[in-house]
Amino acid sequence: xxxxxxxxxxxxxxxxVSFAYGGRPVEVVxxxxxxxxxxxxVGIVGESGSGKSxxxxxxxxxxxxxxxxxxxxxxxIAGQDLRGGGVPEAGDGHQGQPIAMIFQNPFTALNPVxxxxxxxxxxxxxRRGMSRSDATAEAVRLLDRVRxxxxxxxxxxxxxxxxxxxxxxxxxALALALEPRLLIADEPxxxxxxxxxxxxxxxxxxxxxxxxxxMIFISHALxxxxxxxxxxxxxxxxxxxxxxxVGSVYDDPKHPYTQALLLxxxxxxxxxxxxxxxxxxxxxxxxxxxxxxxxxxxxLATDVCRDTVPDVRxxxxxxxxxxxxxxxxxxxxxxxxxx
Amino acid sequence: MLTGDLGQSVRxxxxxxxxxxxxxxxxxxLAIGATLLTIVVAVPLGILAAVRKRKFADRAxxxxxxxxxxxxxxxxxxxxxxxxAVNLRWFPVYGYKQLGEGVWPSIQGIAxxxxxxxxxxxxxxxxxxxxxxxxxxxxxxxxxxxxxxLSRLRVYYRHALKNALIPIVTVVGLNFGALLGGxxxxxxxxxxxxxxxxxxxxxxxxxxxIIQGIVLLFGAAYIVIxxxxxxxxxxxxxxVRYGQS
Numbered sequence: 001x002x003x004x005x006x007x008x009x010x011x012x013x014x015x016x017v018s019f020a021y022g023g024r025p026v027e028v029v030x031x032x033x034x035x036x037x038x039x040x041x042v043g044i045v046g047e048s049g050s051g052k053s054x055x056x057x058x059x060x061x062x063x064x065x066x067x068x069x070x071x072x073x074x075x076x077i078a079g080q081d082l083r084g085g086g087v088p089e090a091g092d093g094h095q096g097q098p099i100a101m102i103f104q105n106p107f108t109a110l111n112p113v114x115x116x117x118x119x120x121x122x123x124x125x126x127r128r129g130m131s132r133s134d135a136t137a138e139a140v141r142l143l144d145r146v147r148x149x150x151x152x153x154x155x156x157x158x159x160x161x162x163x164x165x166x167x168x169x170x171x172x173a174l175a176l177a178l179e180p181r182l183l184i185a186d187e188p189x190x191x192x193x194x195x196x197x198x199x200x201x202x203x204x205x206x207x208x209x210x211x212x213x214x215m216i217f218i219s220h221a222l223x224x225x226x227x228x229x230x231x232x233x234x235x236x237x238x239x240x241x242x243x244x245x246v247g248s249v250y251d252d253p254k255h256p257y258t259q260a261l262l263l264x265x266x267x268x269x270x271x272x273x274x275x276x277x278x279x280x281x282x283x284x285x286x287x288x289x290x291x292x293x294x295x296x297x298x299x300l301a302t303d304v305c306r307d308t309v310p311d312v313r314x315x316x317x318x319x320x321x322x323x324x325x326x327x328x329x330x331x332x333x334x335x336x337x338x339x
Numbered sequence: 340m341l342t343g344d345l346g347q348s349v350r351x352x353x354x355x356x357x358x359x360x361x362x363x364x365x366x367x368x369l370a371i372g373a374t375l376l377t378i379v380v381a382v383p384l385g386i387l388a389a390v391r392k393r394k395f396a397d398r399a400x401x402x403x404x405x406x407x408x409x410x411x412x413x414x415x416x417x418x419x420x421x422x423x424a425v426n427l428r429w430f431p432v433y434g435y436k437q438l439g440e441g442v443w444p445s446i447q448g449i450a451x452x453x454x455x456x457x458x459x460x461x462x463x464x465x466x467x468x469x470x471x472x473x474x475x476x477x478x479x480x481x482x483x484x485x486x487x488x489l490s491r492l493r494v495y496y497r498h499a500l501k502n503a504l505i506p507i508v509t510v511v512g513l514n515f516g517a518l519l520g521g522x523x524x525x526x527x528x529x530x531x532x533x534x535x536x537x538x539x540x541x542x543x544x545x546x547x548x549i550i551q552g553i554v555l556l557f558g559a560a561y562i563v564i565x566x567x568x569x570x571x572x573x574x575x576x577x578x579v580r581y582g583q584s
Contacts, residue, residue: 062485087488101486108479113501113576123487158577174487 009214010036010059010099010182013074017051017058020067026286029055030238033312036182039212043225043246045261046235049282052218055235056184059216060101061086077182095128096179104187106167110159116143116170117155123177142173146203165196169203176207182214189224201227222265226250231321234258237283237293240312244321254315254323256300259331292326300327345555346548355552359534363556366533369525370518372449373456378511381461385468385507386495389476400469404462412521416455416528423451433530452529456521460514467510471503478502505575512568516561 017029029051036042044052057063058070065085075082077098082088088098103109111119117139124135136155143151146169159167168188175183185204189197205228208215219225225232226246233243234257242255253259263276280297283289289296295305304326313328315321323329345355388397424432430451475481476499484498485491523535530536534553541549573579 060486062482087486089488097488103479103483105479109483111480111484111498111502112578114498115577122489126493127488160578171483174483178487 008035009038009040010034010077010216011074012059012072015055015058015070015072015075017054017063018069020069021286024286025069028238028285029058032235032238032240034059034216034233034240036214036216038181038214039208040231041208041215041217041229043229043232044216044218044235044240045220045222045225045232047220047282049285050235051238052220052235053186056101056186056216056218060099060184061088062101096177097127098180099182099184100175100178100180101184101186102168102171102175102188105191106164106171107159107191109171110167110174112159115156115158116162120155120170120174120177123174127178138177139173142176143170145176145207146170146173148173163196164192165199168192168196168200172200172203172207176211180213182216183208184216184218186218187220188217190219190221197224204228222250222261234261237288238285239293239324240322241294241325242315242321242323244315244323248315249321254328255325256298256327256330257294257325258323260297292324294325300330302326345552348549349546350544355548358537358549359552359556362532362534362537365531366519366522366526366535368449369452369456369522369531369533370515372453373460373518373521374511374515376453376457377460377464377514380457381464382468382500382507384461385465386472386500388465388469389472390495392473397469400465404466407458407462410458412455412459413524413528415458416452416525419451419455420528452525452531455528456518456525459521460518463514464507464510468503468507471506472499475499475503501575505572508568508571508575512564515564516557519557519560 012032012034015029015032015034016027018025018027020026032051032055034042034044034055044055046052054063054068058068059075059082061082063070070083070085072083077088080088080098090096090098110116114122117136120139120142121132121135124130124138125132128135128138130138139155140151143155148154148166148169154162159170162170172188183204188204189200192200201224204215204217207213215228217225217229229246231244232246232249233240234249234255235241236257242249242253242258249258250262253262257278260276260278264278266275278297283293283296289306291307292298292301292305292310295301298305308326310324310326310328312322312324315323315328343356345359347354348358351358384400388400391397420432424430430447472495476495481494481499484494489498522533523538525531526533526535527539534556537549538553540546541553569581573581
């Protein structure tokens with residue numbers, strides 16, 4: 001687990017993202033609050049379409065505008081306002097970029113027509129102001145760091161000449177070339193097989209510790225998130241429904257959605273004749289249900305859930321973390337909702 | 340024939356190869372000029388339309404390209420002649436006479452037929468560029484390049500364009516054949532002594548050996564162009580490799 005430092009590196013308050021859809025804006029992220037400490041690693045988990053990737057891309061400033069529109073009460077990294085849109089520049093004579101991002105699919109994240117060395121040196125020359133020869137040497141060092149064997153000669157290869165795991169290492173090297181203070185990892189291991197996944201996670205953890213780099217780790221795999229982050233945010237339908245230290249959220253989930261997600265994840269060593277699934281599917285963002293967005297699928301839903309959006313409230317009295325539910329703390333298992 | 344001897348003209352009794360050799364530069368100049376003009380104009384326009392998708396520039400290109408495709412090039416050629424050579428007198432009516440008399444007169448001489456040939460080509464290539472760029476711009480590596488903080492222009496022209504060029508090269512190459520056909524008509528309109536004019540005169544005169552020579556030449560040109568397109572592929576896309584790796 002990584003060191004949690006209390007100095008906030010990234011602060012996001014009330015982040016909202018909407019997309020113009022058929023002439024009418026459809027909000028897909030409804031007021032997300034997020035903070036990442038220096039060197040801290042924070043997870044965002046949720047189903048497909050919960051808005052977790054959009055949140056990451058909004059912070060990175062790479063959503064296409066239009067159709068996307070991003071607003072926030074506050075969105076800053078180390079005091080630098082990110083609300084202007086676009087990829088953030090390094091402030092006060094620094095080189096590089098405060099935030100970098102790695103993506104889900106390494107096979108398509110690298111430009112197929114450029115040698116990996118040229119992709120890396122381009123970033124180093126353009127964003128770190130290096131000379132071409134310094135950049136080449138630095139590119140080799142970066143590839144070495146992400147454990148590409150024979151980095152010196154491999155730099156002349158094209159992306160298709162590498163395996164998926166190797167390609168993801170190169171994408172990580174490209175992100176590191178920017179010397180980011182925060183790395184946004186959007187499902188970086190989803191497209192890889194399990195053993196490669198473990199290697200990439202290990203590499204990310206190592207690099208994060210050695211550079212005291214903050215990280216936002218986006219994934220739908222609860223287990224993967226638990227391995228790399230200290231705090232977790234559970235997203236559903238564009239809202240963070242529960243957040244807190246990863247141990248306490250996983251051991252004692254307060255939100256019925258978190259509870260259901262954890263129940264749905266199979267565990268090693270536990271034999272089950274049938275798996276538990278959450279009935280229904282996430283709401284269509286263009287016509288969200290009134291009240292709590294989760295109520296149509298929630299076994300604990302009552303009248304209040306159907307007409308009032310729940311406030312963000314503390315998970316535990318005096319503890320850190322939040323849960324947004326009218327029935328926070330009630331147990332799905334106790335209600336017999338899991339069959 | 341395989342020894343390079345195409346026989347003699349039935350009418351003038353001159354060797355076919357020397358007749359063709361005289362005419363080829365004129366047609367070649369028109370076709371190459373039109374292709375270059377097409378690329379120079381169409382590719383930036385297509386990129387602009389892709390980047391400004393569904394905005395004014397994109398719509399304008401759509402309408403203009405539909406119009407340019409609909410107008411036959413001989414008609415366009417006549418319109419150009421009336422407007423720029425007869426009324427405005429910016430360009431000569433018999434342009435070929437100026438060829439070889441310095442750079443500027445030569446350009447002036449071939450300008451109108453080259454434009455007449457290039458307009459429909461430009462329409463096709465610009466729309467192809469737009470479609471190809473749009474596809475490439477939605478690729479993940481473009482997002483990666485943006486996330487690396489590279490400027491928009493750099494992302495469009497370096498990262499996206501090199502990928503988008505592959506289908507564009509195909510279209511330009513295939514259209515070169517159509518262009519050779521187009522010169523036949525355009526040379527008539529502008530009275531250029533190229534292969535097209537020669538072909539029509541020979542057909543009228545039943546000069547079979549000349550016709551045969553031109554057909555062979557056009558066929559050979561087509562094959563050479565297709566071969567070069569395939570070679571350019573390998574340069575543009577490192578995943579394309581010929582022969583044993």
